[in-house]
Each structure stands twice: as C-alpha cells, then as structure tokens.
Amino acid sequence: MELIDGKKISMEVKQEIAAEVELIVKAGGKTPHLAAMIVGHDGASETYVAAKVKACQMVGFKSSEFRFEEDITEEELLAEIKKVNDDNDIDGLIVQLPLPKHISESKVIETIRPEKDVDGFHPMNVGKMVSSLPTYLPATPAGIVELMKRYKIQTSGKNCVVIGRSNIVGTPMSVLMSRKAEYGDCTVTLCHSRTKNIAEITRQADIVIVALGMKEFLTGDMVKEGAVVIDVGIHRVKSDKTKSGWKLLGDVKFDEVAPKASFITPVPGGVGPMTIVSLLQNTLLAAKKEIYK
Numbered sequence: 001m002e003l004i005d006g007k008k009i010s011m012e013v014k015q016e017i018a019a020e021v022e023l024i025v026k027a028g029g030k031t032p033h034l035a036a037m038i039v040g041h042d043g044a045s046e047t048y049v050a051a052k053v054k055a056c057q058m059v060g061f062k063s064s065e066f067r068f069e070e071d072i073t074e075e076e077l078l079a080e081i082k083k084v085n086d087d088n089d090i091d092g093l094i095v096q097l098p099l100p101k102h103i104s105e106s107k108v109i110e111t112i113r114p115e116k117d118v119d120g121f122h123p124m125n126v127g128k129m130v131s132s133l134p135t136y137l138p139a140t141p142a143g144i145v146e147l148m149k150r151y152k153i154q155t156s157g158k159n160c161v162v163i164g165r166s167n168i169v170g171t172p173m174s175v176l177m178s179r180k181a182e183y184g185d186c187t188v189t190l191c192h193s194r195t196k197n198i199a200e201i202t203r204q205a206d207i208v209i210v211a212l213g214m215k216e217f218l219t220g221d222m223v224k225e226g227a228v229v230i231d232v233g234i235h236r237v238k239s240d241k242t243k244s245g246w247k248l249l250g251d252v253k254f255d256e257v258a259p260k261a262s263f264i265t266p267v268p269g270g271v272g273p274m275t276i277v278s279l280l281q282n283t284l285l286a287a288k289k290e291i292y293k
C-alpha cells in the first residue's frame, strides 16, 4: 500500500505556480488575484478560506476576502458579485458554499462571470468540461486527477466507481474519469443513494472515489485487493486522543481499507490540499486569460 501524499504534492505544485508567477511579474505582467466571498460564520468555511489566503501568499497571488453576515439578502449578494465581476484587478472569484437557505446557490453561481468562475461551477464552464473544451475544471475533481497523474496511476480501460453525485464533486468527477482525454478513459459507474447492492459494485472497482459525505462509509469488505481509493469526505469528530479535542475522518474506513488498497488518500492530507491548489491553477489561467481571451 502506498499513501498518496496530497500535502506533499500540493507543496510541489505551489512551488511550480510560484515560479511561474515570479516570471510573469518580472516580465511586467499582472499579479494573479483571487477573491473569496463568505457568508456567515461557519467553522469549516473559515478554516478553508484561511487556508486559501495562506496558499495565495505562498505563491505570490493577491487575495481578497469579502465577508457578509448571515442575513445578507440574495439581491445584495448578487450586487456584490457584480461589483467583483466589473473589478478588472480581480481575476478569480469563489463564493464559499453552502449558502444560507434564503439564497439561491444556482443564482449566485450563474451571476459570477464565467471568465472569473475559478471554481468551475458556472453552467457555461460545466458545459465546456462535458464537451471536452478548455475550461476551469472544478477544483476537487481536478485536484484528484492531478494527484493520480503525479503518482503515475494508470486509468485507461480501468473500472472506476464514483460514489456521490453532487454538482461539485461526484458528477464532474465521473465526467473527467470517463472522457477520452490525456487522462481518464475509464469505464465509470456513478453510485448514489438509490443504488442497489453498492458493495457488489465497488468490489469490481480498480479505482473507487468516495464523495457522498458519510463518515467511514467505505469499509474493507467493499473493496478488492489492489484497488486505488480516493477519499473526498471530511468530517470533524470529537476525540480525546488529540490535543485539540477534535479529529478528522473521511468517507473511507481507513484502517480497514488501507491494507487492501494499492494507493489510498488519507484525511487530512489527501484530497483537501489539492482542492486549494486547483483553485490557484485556475486563477493563474484566469490571470493569463488562457481560457477566455
């Protein structure tokens, strides 16, 4: 079993991005600028946005945070997004999800200009992805692909099972793994809450990508010997064994699955750090105007 070290790979990619930013700035180009909007005071969102700000600093990007109270109206939030759309200094914008119930996520996503949608959530960019056109790939799936590429994991012709059909992970992940591109080329099965006999399906998988948001869902008996296992889940649970009193668990029962896996991502230190790196990569593409000229 080999552990896929997302922390280490994310550092390597950040160094590559930093080197490129340095060249761009030396040549008189624009410093890439990523903006994040966050509504309310959710703990996990705070951690994530703080990590994003730190990552921007590491690679030499400018970053901005826009914070709003839980009771901001949808109209007000959309107006704020339009301001960022028109701000020529800002290359990329992400609006931290989930949003309070009175705000429509799809309206928010559709208000972000596709040129600045570095999450890759706008229907225009989703459509381009599905059509194999150049676009910003959704951050988590793109990070997973980057990890598997760097560990030289062969995917062509393999059986890939994705568990979870969210717009931000499961659905785009299944698209990326199935398409005929320089990576992917798998036979993909997308499982979800209505799937029958899920263990029977996952036992056929050469690659299992688990993104359903249920703590320790994938158990040892559900995977075959030698499978590649990618854990997208992140759950904070109480623990009396750690200094902070908390620990993180994934969607995979790590201790049972790891001994059977050929490669496996840990939580933390697997997929999470790569999500942030993908946002940086997309922001660099946005600053260079490589997707939308």
Ligand SMILES: Nc1nc(=O)c2c([nH]1)NC[C@@H]1CN(c3ccc(C(=O)N[C@@H](CCC(=O)O)C(=O)O)cc3)C=[N+]21
Pocket: 047, 048, 051, 094, 095, 096, 097, 098, 119, 139, 140, 234, 267, 268, 269, 270, 271, 272, 273, 275, 276
């Ligand atoms: N518009 C939007 N875009 C997102 O990309 C987005 C979002 N909303 N909402 C929430 C999810 C979640 N997400 C994570 C990113 C990094 C870590 C990460 O760095 N995790 C560390 C641990 C961090 C910790 O200690 O909590 C790790 O796994 O090693 C986790 C989760 C991005 N998301």
